Amino acid sequence: MNAGTADHVVEAIFRRESGRVLATLIRLLGDFDVAEEARQEAFTAALEQWPIQGMPENPRAWLIKTGRNKAVDRFRRDAIFRSKVQAREMASAESDAEGVGEDAADDTFGDDRLRLIFTCCHPALSGEAHVGLTLREVCGLTTQAVARAFLVSEETMAQRLVRAKKKIRDAGIPYETPEPSVLDQRIQGVLAVVYGVFTEGYALTSGTQLVDAELCVEAIRLGRLLDELLPLRPGVLGLLALMLLHDARRRARVSQTGDVVLLDNQDRALWDREKIAEGLTLVDRALSMHGQISPYAVQAAIAALHVRAHGKEDTDWPQIVGLYEVLLRLQPNPVVELNHAVAVSMVDGAARALKLIDSLAARGQVSEYHLLHAARGQFLQQLARPEEAREAYRTALTFATLEPERRLLMARLASISEGGGGSTAAGVQSHRDES
Amino acid sequence: MQYLLLIYSNEKEMAAMNPTTLGSMMAEYTEFTKGIVQAGQFKAGDRLKPTSAATTVRARNGQVSTTDGPFAETREQLGGYYLVDAKNLDEAIAIAGRVPGAKWGSIEVRPIWPPQA
Numbered sequence: 001m002n003a004g005t006a007d008h009v010v011e012a013i014f015r016r017e018s019g020r021v022l023a024t025l026i027r028l029l030g031d032f033d034v035a036e037e038a039r040q041e042a043f044t045a046a047l048e049q050w051p052i053q054g055m056p057e058n059p060r061a062w063l064i065k066t067g068r069n070k071a072v073d074r075f076r077r078d079a080i081f082r083s084k085v086q087a088r089e090m091a092s093a094e095s096d097a098e099g100v101g102e103d104a105a106d107d108t109f110g111d112d113r114l115r116l117i118f119t120c121c122h123p124a125l126s127g128e129a130h131v132g133l134t135l136r137e138v139c140g141l142t143t144q145a146v147a148r149a150f151l152v153s154e155e156t157m158a159q160r161l162v163r164a165k166k167k168i169r170d171a172g173i174p175y176e177t178p179e180p181s182v183l184d185q186r187i188q189g190v191l192a193v194v195y196g197v198f199t200e201g202y203a204l205t206s207g208t209q210l211v212d213a214e215l216c217v218e219a220i221r222l223g224r225l226l227d228e229l230l231p232l233r234p235g236v237l238g239l240l241a242l243m244l245l246h247d248a249r250r251r252a253r254v255s256q257t258g259d260v261v262l263l264d265n266q267d268r269a270l271w272d273r274e275k276i277a278e279g280l281t282l283v284d285r286a287l288s289m290h291g292q293i294s295p296y297a298v299q300a301a302i303a304a305l306h307v308r309a310h311g312k313e314d315t316d317w318p319q320i321v322g323l324y325e326v327l328l329r330l331q332p333n334p335v336v337e338l339n340h341a342v343a344v345s346m347v348d349g350a351a352r353a354l355k356l357i358d359s360l361a362a363r364g365q366v367s368e369y370h371l372l373h374a375a376r377g378q379f380l381q382q383l384a385r386p387e388e389a390r391e392a393y394r395t396a397l398t399f400a401t402l403e404p405e406r407r408l409l410m411a412r413l414a415s416i417s418e419g420g421g422g423s424t425a426a427g428v429q430s431h432r433d434e435s
Numbered sequence: 436m437q438y439l440l441l442i443y444s445n446e447k448e449m450a451a452m453n454p455t456t457l458g459s460m461m462a463e464y465t466e467f468t469k470g471i472v473q474a475g476q477f478k479a480g481d482r483l484k485p486t487s488a489a490t491t492v493r494a495r496n497g498q499v500s501t502t503d504g505p506f507a508e509t510r511e512q513l514g515g516y517y518l519v520d521a522k523n524l525d526e527a528i529a530i531a532g533r534v535p536g537a538k539w540g541s542i543e544v545r546p547i548w549p550p551q552a
Contacts, residue, residue, distance in 0.1 A: 124524055171546050172436045174523035182525075 006051040013059050014043055018140050021063045023112035026119075027175055028068050032137065032165045035071075042067035113138070114229045115175045117222075121190045122173050129164035130193045131200075136161055138225075139218045149200070149215050187230065191239050191296065194222045198243050202250075216247050237286035238297025244279035245303040248272040260404045264312045271307075280304055295331045298323055317346040334366040342375055350382040370399035374409060386416050437478060437547040438527040439518055443511040444540030446485050463535040471519060476530060480517035511540055518547075 018039065025035035042063045056062035120133035128150075135141045135149070147157035167173065178186040201215025223240035230236055252270035255261050283304045286297035302323050309315035324340035337360050345353030357376055366372050377392035393413045400406050452460070464482075471477040486505040493500050505512065517534065521527040524544070531542040 122524075124528070171544075172438075172521075172523045172527070174525050176523070176525070178525065179529075182529075 006047065009055070010043060010046050010050065013046075013063075015140075017060050017063060018043075019116075019138060020060060020113060021067065022137065022140075023116040024064050025067050025071075027112050027115060028064070029071050030175070031169065035067075037074075038067035038071040039063070041070040045070070110229050111177065113225065114177050117190055117226070117229075118177055118186060119168060119173060119175050121186075121193045122168070123186070123189055124171060124173055125164055125167060127193075127196070128160055129167075130189075131197055132157060132160050133164050134193055134222070135197065135218060139222065141218065145214070149212075187233065187235060190226065191235050194219050194226070195239055195243070195296070197222070198246075202246055213250065216243070216250065219243055220247060232289065234286045234289045234291065234297050235294035237282050237289070238294040238300050241279045241282035241286060241300035242296050242303060244275045244282065245300060245307055248275035248279065248307070254404070258404055260408050263306060276307055280307070293326065293330065295327060298327045298330065302327075312346075315346070317343055321347050334360060334363075334369070334372075338366070338369075338372055338375060345379055345382070350379040354379040354383065368399050370396045370401075370405070370409075372396075373399065374412075377412065381412075381416060390416055436521060436523065436527075436549075437518060438521055438524075438530075439516055439545045439547060440527070440531050440534060441513055441543040441545065442515040442517075442534060442536040442540060443543065444514050444536055445510065446487075446512045446514065448539070449514065450485070460535060467533060467535055468517075470533070471517070471530060476519045476521060476526075478518040478520055480515070482515040483513060485514075486512045514540070 021042065022035055022039050025038050026032055029035045029038060045066050046059070046063060050056075117134070117138055120137055121130050125133070131150070132146055135146045136143060141149075143158050143161065144154050147154040150157070152160075177183070197215055198219035201212040201217075201219060203212075220240070220243050223236070223243055226236045227233075227240055248271050249263075249266060251272075252266035252268070253261055261267075279300065283297065283300045286294060287301060302320055305316050305320055305323075321340065321343045324336060324343055327336050328340060338357065341353045341356040341360070344356060354376065357372065357379065361367060361372060361376070373392045373396035377389045377396060380386075380389035380392055390413060393409055393416075397406060397409050397413075400409055468477065468480060489503075489505045491502045491504065491506050493502075514536070517530075519527065519530055521530060524546070527544050527546075531537060531544050534542050536542065
């Protein structure tokens with residue numbers, strides 16, 4: 001193998017193995033930074049040695065062993081590490097590493113990756129730290145890439161990661177899969193982080209479309225990894241399905257001029273059929289499982305009904321209303337209530353939906369939520385109350401900040417003036433599921 | 436590792452508690468303490484007198500000055516503590532979640548620096 005080929009081989013292996021190698025090194029060495037450095041050294045050593053000595057039979061085990069040895073050598077060299085505490089850690093790293101033979105089972109690596117995920121998403125860390133650490137340590141994104149995705153400077157992101165790793169060390173956050181008594185709750189936490197990464201990418205807000213797409217890709221990759229490591233969990237299956245069904249419509253939801261294209265008007269030829277097929281299979285699996293119904297699975301089921309329909313007319317709205325009612329029981333919140341009202345308007349008409357929305361607005365929690373006013377405007381327009389509809393759209397415009405959404409609202413406002421109200425033009429959908 | 440569990444609650448609300456509630460709270464604390472002693476997690480623990488009995492002391496330029504009251508006025512006040520031994524933060528959080536005061540106040544979990552060699 002010549003040096004050029006070796007670079008390619010090592011690079012390919014780096015991409016595939018880097019997360020696994022890091023996860024195991026953190027367990028062996030007991031520290032994120034030491035493990036990251038050890039991994040770097042191991043890959044450098046691979047670049048030097050593999051072209052001469054040939055590829056080891058099990059590159060992953062070789063990398064882990066080499067990384068661990070390099071770190072232990074450094075512990076010995078480095079005077080700073082000669083305190084009793086470090087010596088004890090080093091001794092335990094050495095004894096733990098006995099288990100890393102060439103035949104180390106895949107299970108061990110899987111367990112280490114889970115440990116890494118649960119540690120990065122530990123509830124004692126901040127939400128910002130969860131997302132940053134997960135993208136950096138689990139997905140292997142560079143600090144620069146993570147910073148770009150969240151519209152902060154690289155320095156800010158680097159500091160955030162340093163603080164989080166310090167907290168892990170100082171507070172004694174364990175590098176462990178949680179105890180059974182808290183496992184379900186902790187899985188919910190991990191799912192929330194993954195969905196947070198996805199929605200950040202899917203929202204029309206942040207950064208460029210390219211960066212956004214990258215976040216969605218990473219979130220889906222994390223979903224797949226979780227499904228591999230924590231199989232047969234309705235929440236994991238449901239979330240993966242939900243992300244696939246949304247992401248399948250990514251290319252169709254924004255026009256070439258950057259305008260929002262609502263579900264009804266989307267060019268279905270642009271939908272990713274493969275993702276939809278996979279998402280639909282996963283929804284069915286998630287819903288057919290015993291035990292607690294996952295809110296993600298219910299949301300995925302709603303997305304599935306939208307995708308399965310050929311248009312607004314043949315959408316199974318009564319079932320969507322039913323699913324939103326299930327969701328309201330599992331996860332009551334104003335956004336779900338609003339979406340429920342929109343679905344109700346398709347089944348029982350705008351008058352009943354308007355009542356639901358007015359009762360939601362009366363509780364005052366979401367009075368500045370532009371989509372609430374947008375939906376109100378739409379219902380009032382359908383009820384041929386143009387003056388009030390105009391007023392509602394104007395209120396929505398005072399709270400809407402995203403340009404594409406503002407343009408859509410202005411178009412709705414203009415349609416009242418022209419049509420004199422009562423039009424049934426494509427509605428402002430109240431939620432991202434349908435845009 | 437050792438963790439200090441700092442128990443915060445609203446003193447005014449505590450002072451306004453009726454004797455029955457107070458009695459059952461004390462019984463809960465006795466039960467809880469017994470539990471962590473038996474589990475070998477208990478190192479120390481005490482209830483503090485209210486902040487009306489607090490004095491804040493500062494030494495500046497060789498001068499000791501005192502002020503009446505706690506270091507900072509907050510909605511919840513430090514009312515007691517436990518010093519516990521726990522394998523890691525998860526275990527410390529599990530113990531903190533069982534402190535009776537967690538139901539009406541909040542428990543701050545602070546790791547203790549290990550003694551310097």
